Structure formats: C-alpha cells, structure tokens
Amino acid sequence: MPSWIIEPVAxxxxxxxxxxxxxxxxxxxxxxxxxxxxxxxxxxxPERALEQGHEHPHLGSGFKDEKLYRVVSSRDTVHPADGPDGILEAVERD
Structure with a gap:
C-alpha cells in the first residue's frame, strides 16, 4: 500500500x-x-466544538484544505509498504 507525505503549503x-x-x-x-x-x-x-457564545471554532480538519496542505506520494524506504492504514509519522510545526 502506498504511503503519502502531507506538508503545509500555507x-x-x-x-x-x-x-x-x-x-x-x-x-x-x-x-x-x-x-x-x-x-x-x-x-x-477537536474532540468537541465550542457550545456557547459566538465563538467560531474551526470545524473539521485542516488537512482537508488544499490551501493549507499538499499531499505527495512518498518514495522513502523508512516505512514498509506492508501494514494497516494509518499515521506512520507526525512532526508538529515549530
């Protein structure tokens, strides 16, 4: 199964x-x-959205926004191709 790298573009x-x-x-x-x-x-x-007041929390994931993140095919050999779907690595931005 392929692996994908998701990187910020914004x-x-x-x-x-x-x-x-x-x-x-x-x-x-x-x-x-x-x-x-x-x-x-x-x-x-978020686990739950804000429920009171006039707050407008972000609803949903930023990963779905192509103006925030791009997805490219990974060609690295660090992560094996075999295995279940899932997150293999995650590095938070400084």
Missing part, C-alpha cells in the same frame, strides 16, 4: 489556520491521497 501566519495545530510533516499509509487526508484529520480535529 504560511504559518495565514488566517486559514484558524488557530489549528500546524504539522510540518505527516506520513500516512493509505490507498489514496484523499484517504490519507482523512486519516491525518484525527491529528487536528
């Missing part, structure tokens, strides 16, 4: 981040780039 100060955690590099084993985005979403999706 500037760290871009307002699209909406106070989300930012990841420098996430490696995901998944059958497609789209599914890699879905799996990586567990890293930055």
């Amino acid at each position: 500037d760290p100060d871009d307002p699209r981040w909406q106070a989300r955690r930012q990841w420098q590099r996430v490696v995901v084993r998944a059958p497609s780039a789209a599914f890699a985005r879905v799996l990586a979403g567990t890293l930055d999706t």
